[in-house]
Amino acid sequence: MTTALLGSRRGMIVAGLIALVGIMLPWFVYPVLAIDIVAYALFAVAFDLLLGFTGLLSFGHAMFWGGAGYVSTILLAKAHAPFPLAVLAAIVYAGILALVVGAIAIRRQGIYFAMITLALAQLQYFFVYQLGDWTGGENGVQVSTRGTLFGIPLDNDKGFYYAVLVVAALGVWFVVRVVRSPFGAVLGAMRENEQRAIALGFRVDRYKLIAFVLSGTLAGLAGVLFAVGNRLSGLDGVDWHTSGKVVVMSILGGIGTIFGPIVGAGVYESLDFFVSKTALGDKTNIVMGTIFALCVLLFRRGIVGELLATRTKRAKP
16 A cells, blocks of 8 residues: 555555645744754654564664764764765764675564664664763763855755755655665565565565665665754663654554655654643653554554555455
8 A cells, every 4th residue: 555655646646745835834833843854754754664664673773873972963063074074974883784784684584673673772872972072971072063065054054954855855856766676676575575575586684684784774865864854962862761752653644655654753852842842841751652652542543654654444345
């Protein structure tokens, strides 16, 4: 249902509506909040590529998000590297880290896979904490300027937001191309019945590793956009809570829908921001938990997933 939707007229309409909201977003909310929403949307889409289309649940994706963010801000703040070089180095770091972690983790399945990714992510967290001279410890790494891209200054928040939006859109387009390709069809077959895929001659471990590397690299790119957009990398970026947050976003929007995690990220970040500004600000986690529980009970397939399922049922004779 999902891959058919992506190439259908309905899929184009949904994509167009999301793009329209993205274009108008910084005119209705604080531009840095808009940057956060788009960065988390790309992060959730990257995670959905792994969970929704490969069936692998990672509890350690913050290692790519936060690790790449640290690499980019350290290069910008301490090495005074050009912005494109800092971004490229951070993406390469995320890709290599995903290759190493994936080679270790894909040997296991289910909860064991999830726990291995969590353990390795926490290992990076402790390294980041101990290397305070480079990472700033609890204070993080602050960036005074974002630099320039092709001679264009990036310090204007609205201008940088639209650069982030373009990069995120390209990332989502890439994921759509992947899941609609023959490679994506194999991932779907593995998710539905791994033993059958093995019997058909597919080397499932290789496909899992490629999917894990693609997901981790895209998550790293999203982390760079977030860190540079906020001019800060902190320990919360590599903490396990961030890994949990992207899981919630994907479930909230709808696993395996691509568009769902985008909606889930927007809803989650918007609610988190605006609830924190109300009288219930000190109870934000309780409010968010309650909202999430209600959504899971009422929309078991997620917001977008439930809408798609309803439309599909109506279309049947």
